[in-house]
Amino acid sequence: MDILRPPLININGRIYRRNIVKEEPYEEEDDFSYTGPSESKDLTEDETCDLHLIEETDKGYRCAIDVPSVLYKYIIGKKGETRRRLESDTKTSISIPKQGIEGQIVITGAQKSAVSSAVTRVEVLVESFRKKQPFTHFLSFPLNDSKVQEGFQTFKKEVLQQCSQDHGVEESIFQNPAKLHLTIGTMALLNDTEVRKAFDQLQECQSFIRDITEGKPLLLEVTGIEYMNDDPAMVDVLYAKVNVKDGSDRLQVIADRLVEHFVSVGLMLREWDRVKLHGTVMNTLFRKDSTVEDMGGAGRQTTSGREAFDARNILKVRGITLIQ
Template sequence: MDVMSPQLMWVGTRCYRVNHVSEQRYQTQDDNKPYIEEDLYEEDDRELDYDIEMKEGGKLQTSFHVPSTFFAMIIGSKGTARRRLEAETKTQIIVPKQGTEGDIVVKGTSRKAVAACRQRIELIVLGARTKQQFTHFLSVPLNSSEIKTNYSRFREKVLTELPSLFQLDESLFQRVDKLHLTLCTMSLMDNEDRSHAAQLLQECRETIIEPILADFGAVEIRVRGLEYMNDDPHAVDVLYANVESEALQQIADQMMEYFVANGLMQRKHDRVKLHVTLMNSLFRDSGDGSSGGESDGKRGTRVTFDATAILREFGHYNFGTQKVSEIHLSQRYSTACDGFYEATGMVKI
């Protein structure tokens, strides 16, 4: 039977998969032998992804890092989640005490049971991670003089040439020194998470970036044209510029897959949307004289703005080109000495 295209059978409004049973299995079975339940967690190649050690007494064990923020999700109310998982996988789960750091330990008598339990814990953690506000993002700094100059001109024209159509505040615009492409976002909850993400970024250099560079020679991007989030151009939250680059698109898509496979983010789209945020309602002045949003670590007020005139006048605006030389693991709500975001990791291209 082709497991990717199994035979289906409809009963009323419900669809069932037809599982074919081997008659030979029952013909060769000795009826005098006692029934032994099949070990659903017997050893196979899948547990090779995990480091599972044999301990004294024949016990198998794996230990792995989980940020303490997620311990409560693994334990559950009064320990119910942990007990259920232990019963279903026939394992023992050891979680560090509240207020302490440390690895999660899974013990069992079967390698596959231990691997299955660890995998389910990692899925719990991944689900909990996606509910956190993102703390870091993979970015490409837009630091070419051409793009920075054209962006400054765009901002000045919007603020000075369209005042009669609507009122905009300068704080809605991204700072020139922080212009960037966002490749993907993630929630890194502790130093171990951050170290892991920085290591993955370095691994992407050899496994992803270099092979693509061999085909394209260099990564050049063109930034032009405006688009907006939300459905109504009269009430826009984010206005961004489009980015054109087949080489960077391939790099971004494969890097996203790599970080997803390593459990630091969840796939939301099939492809990375290459874009440069120009205006964001969260950047709006907080009322105390300082800009809110990404720039200062303060959350601004989400009040939409009318972008119809901007789109009409500058919808095809050309911000210029740039060769990509670096990809950063940037820390959200931070500012480095050069005015860009603090880098937790970086690779040169």
């Protein structure tokens, strides 16, 4: 890690620097330990958190934090080590629901500053390990219009007729026509509450989308196909490049505004300055794997085991010409 450029963590709009002293591999559920340094009393008292309500009670102070149950183990740590370390450093008590039960982590302490410090530390841990979770949902523009599907089926037919002898090219790596889409961004929504929050935020975005489109459909067109690596003979993803037919950047503006909004509310991580609009047409992750058995008799490859395909001849095949 570059100590001059530490990783940043966005917690409800506030940016924290994460000083990583030591990173341990987190593979088994009971192998999570807090590895940060012990903090002095002065530093603990200086930390503040104004993002949560800290209530005064008869016995001191109390704060409840909403945390998805799948992240509890990172706060507990191996044999409870992380929680004990946090409690010791901040002079607080941290109550965590049982694994699998959605609820709130409740932090109590005699001093308001101590509770505030513990809240901040728990949130930093939560956000750090949230980034390690696989994405569960994504925002997209669906491209499942009948004309799009017909054009895609024509493209698929021509590729299989002309390029089926090329390495790795076979039917199973093509996208399902009903699932054609332009990906905007991915999210890890870890419980029903976060899913509802994402839905509500998407509803809020409708107003600026209507303003940009002036309430009218955008006529799109495919301007070619591209691959996502440097060697066209060893490709994992082949995608269609899509633009607004009138030459405007309205589709790009909408995509960028959506990502900006979802990043600002903490539901998405910013990966790029601009969204790379693309419609996947072929992906080696879709490839059937005869070594994997499931209910249907077909499996999917893992990322590490995927087999690339030769796309040099495919790039010469005409693609979908118009999307409405």
